Amino acid sequence: MPSLGIDIGGTKIASGLVHSDGTVHEVRSRPVTGMGETALQQVLDVARSYLAVHPVAHVGVALPGGVDPKTRVVTTAPNLGWTDMSLAQRLSAALDRQVHVENDANCAAWAEHRFGAGRGRTNTVLITIGTGIGGGLVVSNRLLVGHHGLGAELGHIPLVIGGHPCKCGASGCWEQYASGSALRAEARRRNWRPGPVTGEEVLRAAADGDPAAVHIVEWVSGHLAHGLTTMAAFLDPGEVVLGGGLGSDKRFVEYVDTALAAFHPSSSRGHVTVRPAELGIHSGVIGAADLAATIHGSAHC
Amino acid sequence: MPSLGIDIGGTKIASGLVHSDGTVHEVRSRPVTGMGETALQQVLDVARSYLAVHPVAHVGVALPGGVDPKTRVVTTAPNLGWTDMSLAQRLSAALDRQVHVENDANCAAWAEHRFGAGRGRTNTVLITIGTGIGGGLVVSNRLLVGHHGLGAELGHIPLVIGGHPCKCGASGCWEQYASGSALRAEARRRNWRPGPVTGEEVLRAAADGDPAAVHIVEWVSGHLAHGLTTMAAFLDPGEVVLGGGLGSDKRFVEYVDTALAAFHPSSSRGHVTVRPAELGIHSGVIGAADLAATIHGSAHC
Numbered sequence A, B: 001m002p003s004l005g006i007d008i009g010g011t012k013i014a015s016g017l018v019h020s021d022g023t024v025h026e027v028r029s030r031p032v033t034g035m036g037e038t039a040l041q042q043v044l045d046v047a048r049s050y051l052a053v054h055p056v057a058h059v060g061v062a063l064p065g066g067v068d069p070k071t072r073v074v075t076t077a078p079n080l081g082w083t084d085m086s087l088a089q090r091l092s093a094a095l096d097r098q099v100h101v102e103n104d105a106n107c108a109a110w111a112e113h114r115f116g117a118g119r120g121r122t123n124t125v126l127i128t129i130g131t132g133i134g135g136g137l138v139v140s141n142r143l144l145v146g147h148h149g150l151g152a153e154l155g156h157i158p159l160v161i162g163g164h165p166c167k168c169g170a171s172g173c174w175e176q177y178a179s180g181s182a183l184r185a186e187a188r189r190r191n192w193r194p195g196p197v198t199g200e201e202v203l204r205a206a207a208d209g210d211p212a213a214v215h216i217v218e219w220v221s222g223h224l225a226h227g228l229t230t231m232a233a234f235l236d237p238g239e240v241v242l243g244g245g246l247g248s249d250k251r252f253v254e255y256v257d258t259a260l261a262a263f264h265p266s267s268s269r270g271h272v273t274v275r276p277a278e279l280g281i282h283s284g285v286i287g288a289a290d291l292a293a294t295i296h297g298s299a300h301c
Helices: A036-051 A087-095 A106-115 A182-187 A199-208 A209-237 A250-262 A281-297 B036-051 B088-095 B104-115 B182-189 B199-207 B211-235 B250-262 B280-296
Strands: A002-009 A012-018 A023-032 A059-063 A074-077 A082-085 A099-103 A125-131 A133-139 A239-243 A274-275 B003-008 B011-016 B022-032 B059-065 B074-077 B084-087 B099-103 B124-129 B133-139 B239-243 B271-276
Touching: A002 A036, A002 A106, A002 A281, A012 A036, A012 A281, A023 A036, A023 A281, A023 B104, A036 A087, A059 A281, A082 A087, A087 A099, A099 A106, A099 A281, A106 A125, A106 A133, A106 A239, A106 A281, A106 B133, A125 A209, A133 A209, A182 A199, A182 A209, A199 A250, A209 A239, A209 A250, A209 B211, A250 A274, A274 B074, A274 B250, A281 B104, B003 B036, B003 B104, B003 B280, B011 B036, B011 B280, B022 B036, B022 B280, B036 B084, B036 B088, B059 B088, B059 B104, B059 B280, B084 B088, B088 B099, B099 B104, B099 B280, B104 B124, B104 B133, B104 B239, B104 B271, B104 B280, B124 B211, B133 B211, B199 B211, B199 B250, B211 B239, B211 B250, B250 B271
Parallel strands: A002 A059, A059 A099, A125 A239, A239 A274, B003 B059, B059 B099, B124 B239, B239 B271
Antiparallel strands: A002 A012, A012 A023, A074 A082, A125 A133, B003 B011, B011 B022, B074 B084, B124 B133
């Protein structure tokens, strides 16, 4: 019997039925059109639409926020207007079955560990690089949820003391230096082209040999390698799985490989290589469902 | 029945019998007076001196080097002149019983996790600050040995790009900024006092209100807090256990607390506090013995 995975994003709710081998079917997507209780009701509607017609073993929910590791209460999910929301408890009561709730990046890391690029390994580090940096860690085949329930707050490692300000209130955070928005911001700071530019434009120009664009991509990939090398010295995972729009871009990953090699002297024993995430946009759905099955059931049937 | 722990250091071999509650007795210490086969023979002599007169369940060895996570071969222990040394296998054959071999910092982290400052927690991060920075990580109650078998290569995270050169061949490594030798080096760079100074002199002068000494200690503790905050963003351990000469110094730890608070905005969710290691110089012996008992036996008897 499959399990139901629901991945609540900033703008849409993705969902699907996930089997014990990680395959997913009945994939759906609907917009999130409200916050607070409205958003909760929409999640319930999605769940009920499956439960009414499909046998479902377990229900797992991925969401963009933090979950208290002890109480499993959603501590904060700003995009959804949830603070100290007993989401699992309320969904469980309404659906009359156990529901497991987890941070979306953690779900994606779990999915890659079980069925994607981390398959067969003991430890999986997923780093997603899009507008910002996110990710999750699986250590000794267990999801690292951390003491405060967010696990890897990767985008906000203090990479550069006294560096560029971050929306989190600190300065010098990794995602200000190694993300899609960092690509755009650095192009702007260097007056690369008049007006706003996209990361795609910078990457394409670099591929076409524009020396200024090459320098911008090198600057961003160098800072990504700096953070990856730091992480490797702590965890020595051997390999890091890169996901997200920029992290999946082959042109960018070539620069990252080169930048990592330049850090090699400081990490000869903890050297790290990168490989692409494999599960794409369904990783949250897959990870949420499989975590629910792993935690609540002995296995899928 | 207790287990035997042997902790091979740079200059001496410490040993003792360790019970299932972490207590240690029959503690001994002898100098290491040779390298290569000579050092191996000295370890054997120590083990035999216990086995001849005491019932011993398991034997664990801590050593300053790396151990291949799959083969358990000692990849490199430069102070002992060992490279690709089948230490566990050779000791096992000579002593006619299973021997477990592990990096010494990992053994200390395991000991603190089981019986010291990390007791009762799921994750324990031990950071030892002496001349350099070392340490080990226990995640989900399992020692993190890492892909290359060294686990936490903490002292060599690339903290400052283009920073002070490190003996490892790279530059900007954490231990060049946040250790006993960093305290001395920074005092020298600032021409604090003529001639060589010790870390103790700097700490004492800072405690007496010498403004220049205060700045040096703040500089070092600030860089320690930088690395700790970075680690917390990856692992969110809540708490970090500090050991080693400098890491155990109450005067220094006060500065570290202050410096960590200054990093708080960037790590509000991954905030980390420090607490002192509890097991002192016997942690290697205790951890090695208890790891052997945990891995080779169901329990001590």
